[in-house]
Amino acid sequence: MVADLTFYTNPQSRGQIVRWMLEEVGAPYDTEYLGYGGTMKAEPYLSINPMGKVPAIRHSGKVVTEVAAICTYLADAFPEAGLAPPPADRADYYRFLFFAAGPLEQAFSLKAVDFTPPPERRAMFGHGCWEDAIGGIERMLGDREFITGRFSAADLYVSSQLGFMLMFGMLEPRPSFSAYVARCTDRDAYRRAKQLDEQAAEELKAQA
Missing domain, CATH: 3.40.30.10 (Glutaredoxin)
Structure with a gap:
């Protein structure tokens, strides 16, 4: 079938x-x-x-x-x-999903080809620069266990992005990132x- x-x-x-x-x-x-x-x-x-x-x-x-x-x-x-919170509770869910799909993905892709926007042109790029995007997601995650309080599609996507960067050595293994990725991927x-x-x-x- x-x-x-x-x-x-x-x-x-x-x-x-x-x-x-x-x-x-x-x-x-x-x-x-x-x-x-x-x-x-x-x-x-x-x-x-x-x-x-x-x-x-x-x-x-x-x-x-x-x-x-x-x-x-x-x-x-x-x-x-x-894997999705109720519609009334989706502000963080959407925010993280689309931050990871936009600025974080752009930062990841440009880092992979060793391209850094010059300071005077960073305003032209949605992610600004690598440091802005990585610092941004680190501050957004803070000390959250999961993005919306329980595991969701947003955690799956964000932790996958961070996990790829950690695996390929593009991102230094900051404790907050490593712990978050380990927590999200500890699933059957x-x-x-x-x-x-x-x-x-x-x-x-x-x-x-």
Whole structure:
């Protein structure tokens, strides 16, 4: 039986974040793996995401791309998973999700290619500079256990971003970040997602 939910990904991509979200949701889903520079940049996938990038999902005939949007969508589509707070309590939830998708993602990407906006041009960039973005998320998190008081899709996304930066040595392991990431990833769904992606990466490597 074909699931009503299809996940398009590559196991060595930001699709790892969505995999974790799908495992938290617990709904059945099919997975389609795409290769960089190959099936990812050709039809039929370009009809799913014209950018030719992963991840993406198709749910009940509707396509969602962009990691933060997918996480937000899944939290709303499967409320029984408890991954979004009530609408009246979503100020911090949205604030952190979109800070991580905007300034933090921009800082991460520019750091990865060793680009630093010159001081006189920082106002042109949404994140200002690396120090502004990292200092900002550190102050925003403060001493919170979780962003909204309990684990949510916002924690999943923010901790994934910070976790990637820590893993690649782009971010010094400040105690507040390391403890937050460890707290968020100490979940069965995270461990299942990691195992699935590691297995898929090995299988795709063997097929190459």
